[in-house]
Amino acid sequence: MSVKDWIPTAVHAVASDRNLKAGETLFRQGGKTVGLYEVLSGRVRLVRVDREGHEVALHVAGPGDTIAEASLFSAQYHCDAIATANTTVRLYPKREMLAALEENPKAMKAFSGALAHLVMDLRTRIEQRNIRSARDRVRHFLGLRVGTDGRIVELQGTLKDLAAELGLTHESVYRALAELERSGEIRRNGGEITVLKLV
Amino acid sequence: MSVKDWIPTAVHAVASDRNLKAGETLFRQGGKTVGLYEVLSGRVRLVRVDREGHEVALHVAGPGDTIAEASLFSAQYHCDAIATANTTVRLYPKREMLAALEENPKAMKAFSGALAHLVMDLRTRIEQRNIRSARDRVRHFLGLRVGTDGRIVELQGTLKDLAAELGLTHESVYRALAELERSGEIRRNGGEITVLKLV
DNA sequence: CGGCGTTTTGAGAGAGCTCAACATCGGTGG
DNA sequence: CCACCGATGTTGAGCTCTCTCAAAACGCCG
DSSP, X not given: XXXXXXXOHHHHTTOEEEEEOTTOEEEOTTOBOOEEEEEEESOEEEXXXXXXXXXXXXXXXXXXXXXXXXXXXXXXXXXXXXXXXXXXXXXXXXXXXHHHHHHOHHHHHHHHHHHHHHHHHHHHHHHHHTOOOHHHHHHHHHHHHHTTTOSEEEOOSOHHHHHHHHTSOHHHHHHHHHHHHHTTSEEXXXXXXXXXXXX | OXXXXXXXXXXXXXXXXXXXXXXXXXXXXXXXXXXXXXXXXXOEEEEEEOTTOOEEEEEEEOXXXXXXXXXXXXXXXXXXXXXXXXXXXXXXXXXXXXXXXXHOHHHHHHHHHHHHHHHHHHHHHHHHHTOOOHHHHHHHHHHHHHTTTOSEEEOOSOHHHHHHXXXXXXXXXXXXXXXXXXXXXXXXETTEEEEOOOO
C-alpha cells in the first residue's frame, strides 16, 4: 500500500529516517512499539521464530511498503523485523500518527482501507501456505505475480529469499523451478521467470 | 472482536437478520459485497477453494464475531462463507456502515483497531500453518487457547472442524491427540482438553 | 432398530525435509 | 590479473511424516 494515500502531512514533519545494514534488526517481537515504518529502499523481512528456531516469514516489504501498521493499536511488536539488504526506513511516530488520524477522518478511512487490503493479502498468504506441493505453491506465487500485464515475473532478491517467503526449503524451490522449466511451463533467465503455460 | 465497540448505533437501525441452516452458504468469493456480518448464534466458516477442490479454512467465526469486515473496502467478497451449524447472522449494510464510520471518527478508530487486531490474528495463523508437524501444530493451537486462565481448552464443534481449522486431515489430528495423551502431555475428556505439561 | 456422521486405527505411498557434495558467482586482497 | 573465500545456486540419496484409501467402533437421532 502506498504511504502517500494515508499518512497525514503533519506527521511527515516528525518522521525520522534510519539506515540499516543487511542482517540488522529494526525491531523485535515483544519490543515496545514506537510507530510504523515506511521502507524507502532495500528490503525488510517480518518474521517470527518458533521454538525450534525456524524462521516463519510473515511478510517481505520493499520500497514504498509500510510495516507495523497494526502497531498503532498495540503496545508491543508481534514479530521481528530484519533488513535483508542495506535498507533505509522512515519512522512515523505512533503518538503523532494516532493524533493526526483522529483529527483527519479521511486519513483514518484511508488507513482502514490499507489495513483491509492487508487482511486480504494475509488471507491469500494463508491460502498459499495450505498448498503442500512445492510445485503448486510456486505456481500459485507466479499466478499472483503475472497479473494481466504479461507473463514475466521479476524475482526480487535471491532464490533463498523466495524460498523463505514461500515457506519452503531452498532445495525444494530449486527443484520445483527446475521441473517447471523441464516441463516447458516456465522459462528462467537469471532473476526473471517467463510463464509460458498457465495451468 | 466485539461488535458493540465499533458499530455505530445508527447502523443498528438498518441491520437485518438472517437464518442459515447447516451447510448453507452466506456469500461466495467474487460475489458483490453488501456489508459485513455479525454472527449471533451458530458458526460460520470462511474458506477458499483451490483448483483441486480442497477447502482452505481462513477463519471460523462464532457468536459475537464479525466476518467480512474488509468487505467495506472491496467490491467483491474474497472468500466463501458457509454455515457449519444452524446459524443466525446480522447484516450491517455497507453503505450505511461506511457513512456512519465517516461521521464518527471514534467509531472509525475502533474499527481500525479491530482490523489491526485481525491482522495480528492472521499472522498468528500463518505462523501456525508453517508448522509441518501435526503434533506441534496441535500444541501451538492449545498454547494459544489456554492462556493464563488455566489449563483447560474447551473445543468448539467437532474434531473434524478442528482439523479443518488447523489445516490438517482429521486422521492426523486424531493421531496427534492420541499421542499427546499417551505421552501424558494432555488429558482428554469429551470436548475438553486439559494441558498437563507445557512443552 | 437402522442409518448417518464422527471418532479411531491400520497400511501404503508420495513428497518435502535433512544432510551432503559440488558448481557458480561476486567481491577482496595480494 | 589471479587466487581465495563466502554466499548462492544445484543436484543426489535417504528418512520421516503427512496424506490417502480402507475399515471398523461409537454416538446420535429419527
